[in-house]
Amino acid sequence: MLVKRNAGRIILHVDMNSFYASVEVAFNPDLKGKPLAIGGRTEERKGIIVTCSYEARAIGVKAPMPVWQAKRICPELIVIPPNFERYRNASLAMFDLLREYTHLVEPVSIDEGYVDLTEYKTKDPVKIAGTIQTRLLEELSLPSSIGIAPNKFLAKMASDMKKPLGITILRKRELHEKLWPLSVGDMHGVGGKTAEKLHTIGIKTIKDLAEGNDIQLKQLLGINGERLKRRANGIDDRSVDPDSIYDFKSVGNQTTLPKNIINARQIEEALRKLAASVSARLKKKGVMGTRVFITIRYHDRRTITRSRKLDNPIVEADVLYSYAKQLFDKNWDGGAIRLLGITAQDLVEKEEAVKQLDLFSFEKDAKDEPLLHVIEKLNSRYGKGIIKRGMKVGRVVDNTNGTSFNKDFLQE
Template sequence: MPIHMYPKNGRVILHVDMNCFYASVEMAYNPKLKGKPLAIAGNPEQRKGIIVTSSYEARAKGVKTTMAVWQARRLCPELILLPPNFDRYRAASKEIFRLMSEITPLVEPVSIDEGYLDITSCASLGTPLEIAVRLQEEILKRLDLPCSIGIAPNKFLAKTASDMKKPMGITVLRKRELPNILWPQAVGEMHGVGDKTAEKLKQIGIHTIGDLANADLFALKSLLGVNGERLRKRANGEDSRPVDPEAVNEFKSIGSSRTLPHDTVDEDEISLLLRSLSENVERRLKRKQAAGFGIQLMIRYHDWKMVTRSRTLAHHVNQADDIYQIASDLFRTHWNGEAVRLLGITVQDAMDKNQIGEQLDLFTYEKAAERETLHKAVEQLKEKYGANLFVKPLVHKNDAEQLTSFQKDFLDDYKR
């Protein structure tokens, strides 16, 4: 029993990061795609078509995530493009997390293709490295999917370590190794430091992660607020966050957005999109059994200028009709008349419906009962005659499915 490999007072955390997940799933499903430049993207004929992920062969040709399809094709004419297959990715993700849970119940999914394991109490299963090797081999053997794993005393360092060797890498990162391994890197390479934050840090002479680790705390807090202190701690390898299996139950907002095929001022087209987005948000709320107390509308104009407007509600909402009515009113009130490029609707202050205790007076109860009866009748008609019985569809079924925040929705599968 390798007790000596486990700290007496600290923790041992694994971060599992699947390599080119969507593309790898497609290759596992169709082995003929292996070794070829492959990318997963939206409809390449529409402006929304961007690269979601790509294989390492495609990346070697310059293809990157969020790149426009036309640009990717120019860099790699032989690029194979496939649309996302969400059901396939969900199934693979669920199996991956099941394999993690066979090691320890302390598993925290972060997104569809990455998660943390706290193996501090798993000494009877072997050394941390032996556990990581077995998990990596098991995922590859059962699912034919590659992954990289970071081993460290906390979540931040474990995530940093998993990025160091890809694909199929396993990296151990200890705090005492930070001055030689992490600190020489550019500050923008550190997890949690975005482009804008990196630029701000450079303005006060912080160019490397080492600079950040040794920076004046007062200067950092003056520049970035509490986030400055947090980033300084991370740069020094400090992270007290536990691996929390219950984190999958936390959500504060549920939304959906869509870029139009073309800039438009057509109010009928805009109304149809708002209706489609509202129905999509309703589906996500139902999936999570949630409701919210606020609606936010996001408008992005033809010149990329973006505005968000919101409304706090006295009662919770979770039905598409309510969401649509409020979002439409927000749009009519705040639209400046210019061509619209993108719209988004978000239900805010969301929570589990079981946690919502609504006090209904007689009038409210009667109205709620009437609406519940109406909604049940509509759902029955939709089941019998199809979902597009009342509203002209703006997008195809597959496109509508892509409007969901899929990286978050997968958590519902994990909880089942």
């Protein structure tokens, strides 16, 4: 359902819990329930803890504690080096899942992002948040906390209020009881040094900041003082920006199969459907992939990920399928499969893609040369983009009315 703009917004902030450690547990379930830390240079005394599981935190381990100190606090602590490729792939899968609900997804970092549900059929955003949280846990084995609010700032604050596996609603009318009593240092956007400065003018809580003197705040923090006061009062007009996909440079899709399969024909059919879906999304965004990535999850939840760098950017479904199938055939061990995924990575704008000619593509490219020359002349004379090979089609939006929950949630 389309919710009218003046009715407000419904924003989710999805924040993965202890992300690196959770990814490692998903990769190796034997680590579940154990004190686990991700640490750099674990063989050296100067190595530090990057992040750790909640079991380790309960004992007193925290980042950026030196590894030797963490081991002294918790002798049974399991410390493993970071695997950033593994974390990046898990992040891509997480954001792909979120985009199944709306294209208005804004990645903020590798393990958190905003989702704008305002313009979509959301009879119960809390139920949708619960579904997202459950799917992240069941399909990716990744726990998360989700904040629901009328803007990005409040959604971010809400997601921090209950961890792990929390879902928190924060309405503007609840600021005085849920937000304002917190220390100003706990506010998103206020770092340690800023908090110290605010303390010098008597601002200790978020309520103090919300009621702070405009002139004092501007003298102390410049324009940021005004911005922080607005946020403390629950005011944040920033939109959720889906263009952040280009920071992550991937478009992918995965499917949990209705049953575990080993049949080659069924596997090929699933891969073809995935390739078609990814191809359609690439074309819609006007981008091409220069790396193909596959995910195979077996019936026992073992998961492998493999990728291949390509010589030329690709976008067509049959080509995506071909490369994905090659990767699959090379890495499948014959076990029953529960989930399959295909992702096109390292994206480039279609207009910017430069194809490397080879013996197999030269003949086709030569045939296209006269047409390309005409397009280049027209663009040169009348402006870039005046004519292209193909066109983008805009998204059709449902224009029905909102629900009672939307009205209750955002009539403030």
